[in-house]
Amino acid sequence: MLGKLDLSAFIHGPIETVAQLSVVFGVVVVVGLLSYYKAWGWLWREYLTSLDAKKIGIMYIALSFVMLARGAVDAFMMRTQQAIEVGANSGFLSPDHYAQVFTAHGVIMIFFVAMPFMFGLINLIVPLQIGAKDVAYPFLNSMSFWLTVVGAVLINLSLVVGEFAATGWLAYPPLSELQFSPGVGVDYYIWALQIAGVGTLISGINFLVTITTMRLKDMSWMKMPIFVWTVFGAMILVIFAFPILTGTLGLLSLDRIAGFHFFTTDLGGSAMMYVNLIWAWGHPEVYILILPAFGIFSEIVPTFSQKRLFGYTSMVVATLAIVFLSFIVWVHHFFTMGAGADVNAFFGIMTMAIAIPTGVKVFNWLFTMFRGRILFKTPMLWFMGFLTTFVLGGATGVLLAVPGADFQLHNSLFLVAHFHNMIIGGVLFGFFAGFVYWFPKIFGFMLNERLGVYAFWCWIVGFVLAFIPLYILGLMGMTRRLYEVSPQFHPLLVVAGVGAAVIALGMFFQVLQLVVSIWQRKENPAGDNPWNGTHLEWQTSSPPPFDPERSNDGVMVGILAGLFGFAMIWQIWWLAVIGLVGVLAVLIARSFQHHEHS
Amino acid sequence: MNTHNNNTTFGFWVYLMSDCVLFAALFATYAVLQTQTFGGPGASELFDLNFVLTETLILLTSSFTVGLATIFSLEHKKRATLVALATTFILGLSFVGMEVFEFTHLIAEGSGPSANAFLSSFFVLVGTHGAHVTAGLIWMFVVMLHVMRGSVGNKLYTLSLFWHFLDIVWIFIFTFVYLFGALAL
Ligand code: HEM
Numbered sequence: 133m134l135g136k137l138d139l140s141a142f143i144h145g146p147i148e149t150v151a152q153l154s155v156v157f158g159v160v161v162v163v164g165l166l167s168y169y170k171a172w173g174w175l176w177r178e179y180l181t182s183l184d185a186k187k188i189g190i191m192y193i194a195l196s197f198v199m200l201a202r203g204a205v206d207a208f209m210m211r212t213q214q215a216i217e218v219g220a221n222s223g224f225l226s227p228d229h230y231a232q233v234f235t236a237h238g239v240i241m242i243f244f245v246a247m248p249f250m251f252g253l254i255n256l257i258v259p260l261q262i263g264a265k266d267v268a269y270p271f272l273n274s275m276s277f278w279l280t281v282v283g284a285v286l287i288n289l290s291l292v293v294g295e296f297a298a299t300g301w302l303a304y305p306p307l308s309e310l311q312f313s314p315g316v317g318v319d320y321y322i323w324a325l326q327i328a329g330v331g332t333l334i335s336g337i338n339f340l341v342t343i344t345t346m347r348l349k350d351m352s353w354m355k356m357p358i359f360v361w362t363v364f365g366a367m368i369l370v371i372f373a374f375p376i377l378t379g380t381l382g383l384l385s386l387d388r389i390a391g392f393h394f395f396t397t398d399l400g401g402s403a404m405m406y407v408n409l410i411w412a413w414g415h416p417e418v419y420i421l422i423l424p425a426f427g428i429f430s431e432i433v434p435t436f437s438q439k440r441l442f443g444y445t446s447m448v449v450a451t452l453a454i455v456f457l458s459f460i461v462w463v464h465h466f467f468t469m470g471a472g473a474d475v476n477a478f479f480g481i482m483t484m485a486i487a488i489p490t491g492v493k494v495f496n497w498l499f500t501m502f503r504g505r506i507l508f509k510t511p512m513l514w515f516m517g518f519l520t521t522f523v524l525g526g527a528t529g530v531l532l533a534v535p536g537a538d539f540q541l542h543n544s545l546f547l548v549a550h551f552h553n554m555i556i557g558g559v560l561f562g563f564f565a566g567f568v569y570w571f572p573k574i575f576g577f578m579l580n581e582r583l584g585v586y587a588f589w590c591w592i593v594g595f596v597l598a599f600i601p602l603y604i605l606g607l608m609g610m611t612r613r614l615y616e617v618s619p620q621f622h623p624l625l626v627v628a629g630v631g632a633a634v635i636a637l638g639m640f641f642q643v644l645q646l647v648v649s650i651w652q653r654k655e656n657p658a659g660d661n662p663w664n665g666t667h668l669e670w671q672t673s674s675p676p677p678f679d680p681e682r683s684n685d686g687v688m689v690g691i692l693a694g695l696f697g698f699a700m701i702w703q704i705w706w707l708a709v710i711g712l713v714g715v716l717a718v719l720i721a722r723s724f725q726h727h728e729h730s
Numbered sequence: 731m732n733t734h735n736n737n738t739t740f741g742f743w744v745y746l747m748s749d750c751v752l753f754a755a756l757f758a759t760y761a762v763l764q765t766q767t768f769g770g771p772g773a774s775e776l777f778d779l780n781f782v783l784t785e786t787l788i789l790l791t792s793s794f795t796v797g798l799a800t801i802f803s804l805e806h807k808k809r810a811t812l813v814a815l816a817t818t819f820i821l822g823l824s825f826v827g828m829e830v831f832e833f834t835h836l837i838a839e840g841s842g843p844s845a846n847a848f849l850s851s852f853f854v855l856v857g858t859h860g861a862h863v864t865a866g867l868i869w870m871f872v873v874m875l876h877v878m879r880g881s882v883g884n885k886l887y888t889l890s891l892f893w894h895f896l897d898i899v900w901i902f903i904f905t906f907v908y909l910f911g912a913l914a915l
C-alpha cells in the first residue's frame with residue numbers, strides 16, 4: 133500500500149534528527165506566522181497564483197534565498213567537520229551523513245539556488261527590457277515555477293522522511309545504482325531533478341519565444357540589451373541540454389526501479405555512458421548560469437562608468453561563440469576516463485578556446501570603464517569582486533584544461549576551488565549584483581548602501597580565505613569529498629573554515645540589509661531611474677505596473693506533480709498514477725476554458 | 731489573437747527541437763550499447779522485418795490522414811475532419827498495439843529489457859517513441875472533442891506537427907534499429 137515507506141523512514145541519528153526537526157519547525161513557524169497575520173488570502177491572490185512575470189520572478193528569488201540558507205548550512209557543516217577532524221577527534225558527522233551533506237550542498241546550490249535566482253532575474257527584467265507586457269506563455273511560466281518548488285520541497289522532505297543521495301551531486305553509477313545505494317536517497321535526487329528539470333525546460337522555451345517574438349517593433353536583434361542576448365543564449369542551451377538530463381536520469385531510474393542495465397556493472401551496462409551523458413548536459417549547464425551573469429555585468433558596467441558599453445557587437449558574437457563551444461567541451465570533466473590522447477587533446481583545446489570569447493568580454497568591460505567616471509555603488513563593487521576572482525578562476529580553468537595537468541588535479545580540492553571560483557565569484561556575485569541593481573526598480577525603494585558594502589567585503593574576503601587554501605591543498609594532493617583528512621592538511625582547512633564563517637557574516641549583512649531597507653522604505657524612495665540606466669526597464673515606474681491576471685492551475689499542477697514525485701520515490705504506484713493523471717486532467721481541463729493566456 | 735497563435739506554433743517548434751535532443755541522446759545510448767548483448771541474441775536474430783514494415787506503413791498512413799484532417803479543418807468541414815482524425819486514431823492505436831505485442835513477445839522469449847544492456851537500450855528507445863505516440867493519442871482524443879465543440883483553434887495544427895515529428899523519428903528507428911540491425915550492418 134505505501135510502497136517502501138514505513139515508520140523507520142522517520143527515525144534518524146542524532147544530528148539528522150536536528151535537521152529533521154528544524155525543517156518541521158521552520159514549516160510550523162511560517163504557517164503560524166501567515167495564519168496569525170491572516171496573510172494566506174493575500175499571499176494566494178497576490179503571489180502564489182499570480183501570472184505576472186515580475187511576481188513570479190520575486191517568488192523565484194525568494195525560493196533561491198531560502199535554499200541558499202540551506203545550502204550554506206550544509207557547506208558550514210562540511211567546513212566544520214574538516215576543520216575539527218584532527219587527531220583523536222573524528223568530527224561530528226558520520227561518513228554516510230557527510231556524503232549526503234556534500235551531495236545535497238552541490239545539488240541545492242546549482243539547481244535550487246543558482247537556477248531559481250537566474251530565472252527570477254530573467255522574469256523580473258527581460259519582459260521590461262524588451263518592452264513586452266509579459267512572457268509568451270504566462271501560465272506555463274507559473275507552472276515552471278511550481279515545478280521548481282516541487283523539486284526544492286522534495287529535497288528538504290528527504291531530511292524528514294528517508295534520506296538523501298550519498299553519491300555526489302551528479303550521482304555517478306555504479307555507486308548510484310540499486311546495488312550500492314539501496315535506499316531512497318538517489319530516488320529523491322532523481323525525482324527532485326526530473327520535476328524541476330521539466331520546469332526549467334518549459335521556462336527555456338518560454339523565454340526563447342518571448343525574446344524572439346515579443347520585442348518592441350523597433351527593437352531589432354542588434355538593438356537588444358546584452359542581458360537579453362545572454363539570456364537568449366542561455367535559453368538555447370537550456371533547450372538543448374535539459375532534455376539530455378531528463379533522458380539520463382530516466383535511464384538511471386529505470387536501472388533502479390525496473391532492473392534495466394544501462395549503467396550497471398553487469399550484463400553490459402556502461403557507467404561511462406552515464407558520465408558522458410550527464411556532462412553533455414552538465415557543461416552547458418554551467419554556461420546557462422554564467423551567461424546571464426555576464427549579461428548583468430554588461431548592464432552594470434556602462435551604467436556605473438557613465439559610458440556606453442564598449443564593443444556591443446563583439447559581446448554578441450562572444451556570447452554566441454560561447455553557446456556553440458560549450459557543447460563540445462564536456463569530456464574535460466573526465467580526461468582520466470582513458471578516451472585516448474586524440475580525444476583528450478581535442479576537448480582540451482576546445483576548452484581553452486572558450487577562454488577567447490570570455491576574454492573578449494572581460495576586455496570589453498575594462499574598456500568600458502576606461503576613462504569613465506566610475507561610481508563605486510554596490511552593484512559595481514560586486515563587479516570588481518567578480519572581475520578579480522573570475523579571472524583567477526578562468527586561469528585555473530585553462531590550467532585544468534590541459535589533460536596532463538588534469539590527470540594530477542582531477543577530483544582534487546584544486547578543482548573544488550576552481551569551480552567555486554567561477555560559481556561564487558562569477559555566477560553568485562553576478563546575480564547579487566543584478567539583485568541590488570534592479571531591486572529599486574521592482575520594489576520602488578533603495579537598498580541600504582552601507583550594509584550592502586559590508587556584505588560585499590565579507591563575501592570577497594571570506595571567499596579568498598575559504599577557497600584559496602583549497603588550491604594549495606589540491607596541489608598538495610588532497611582529494612575532494614573527504615570526511616577524514618590527513619593531519620598535514622589540517623592548518624589550511626582551519627583557514628578555509630574561518631573563511632566560511634566570514635562568508636556567513638556576509639550573508640547575515642545581506643539579511644540585515646533587506647530588513648533595514650524594508651523598514652526604512654518610506655525614507656528611501658527609488659524614483660524611476662535611480663542609477664541613470666539607459667535601457668527600457670528604467671523608463672517605466674518603480675515598481676512597474678503589475679498584471680492582475682491569475683490562475684490556480686499552476687499551484688494545482690505543482691501539488692499533483694509533488695505527489696507523483698513522492699510516490700515514485702517510495703514506489704507507491706497508485707499515488708503515482710493519481711498524481712500523473714491529475715496533472716493531465718488539470719491541463720486538459722484548462723484547454724477547454726477560454727484563456728487569453730496559455 | 732493572431733500573434734498569440736503564431737507564438738504557440740513557434741513555441742511548439744522549439745519544443746519539438748528539444749524532443750529531438752532527447753531522442754538523439756537515446757539513439758546515442760543505443761549506438762553505444764547495441765553490441766552489449768552479453769551472449770544473448772542480437773538484433774539480427776530478434777527482429778522480424780515484415781512485422782516492423784507493417785508497423786511503419788500504418789504509421790505513415792496515419793501521418794497522411796492527420797494531414798487530411800488539417801486540410802478539412804481549414805475548409806471548416808467538421809464531419810470530414812472528425813472522420814480523418816478517427817482514422818488516424820485507429821491507425822495510431824494499431825501501431826501502439828503492435829508494439830506492445832512485439833514487446834510482450836520479446837519478454838516472453840526471455841529477451842526483456844533487463845536481460846542485457848542492448849535490450850535495455852532497445853526497449854527504451856523504441857518504447858519512448860511508443861510512449862510519445864500514446865500521449866499523442868490522448869491528445870488527439872482531446873482535439874476531437876474540441877473539433878466537435880468548434881473550439882479547436884490551432885490545436886489540430888500543433889497536434890499534426892507532433893504526429894509528423896513522431897513519424898520522422900520512427901523512420902530513423904526503423905532504419906537504424908531494425909533495418910541495419912536485421913542486416914547486421
Ligand atoms: C557559501 C559558500 C560555499 C562554501 C563555504 C562551499 C563549500 C563547499 C565544500 C566544503 C564542498 C565540498 C568539497 C569537497 O568535496 O571536499 C563543496 C562542494 C560543492 N559546492 Fe560549494 N560551497 C559554497 C557555495 C557554493 C555555491 C554557491 C555553489 C553553486 C552554485 C556550490 C556548488 C558546489 C558543488 C556543485 C559541490 C560539489 C559537491 C559534490 O562533491 O558532489 N557551492 N562546497
Ligand SMILES: [Cu+2]
Nearest residue numbers: 415462464465
Ligand atoms: Cu565543463
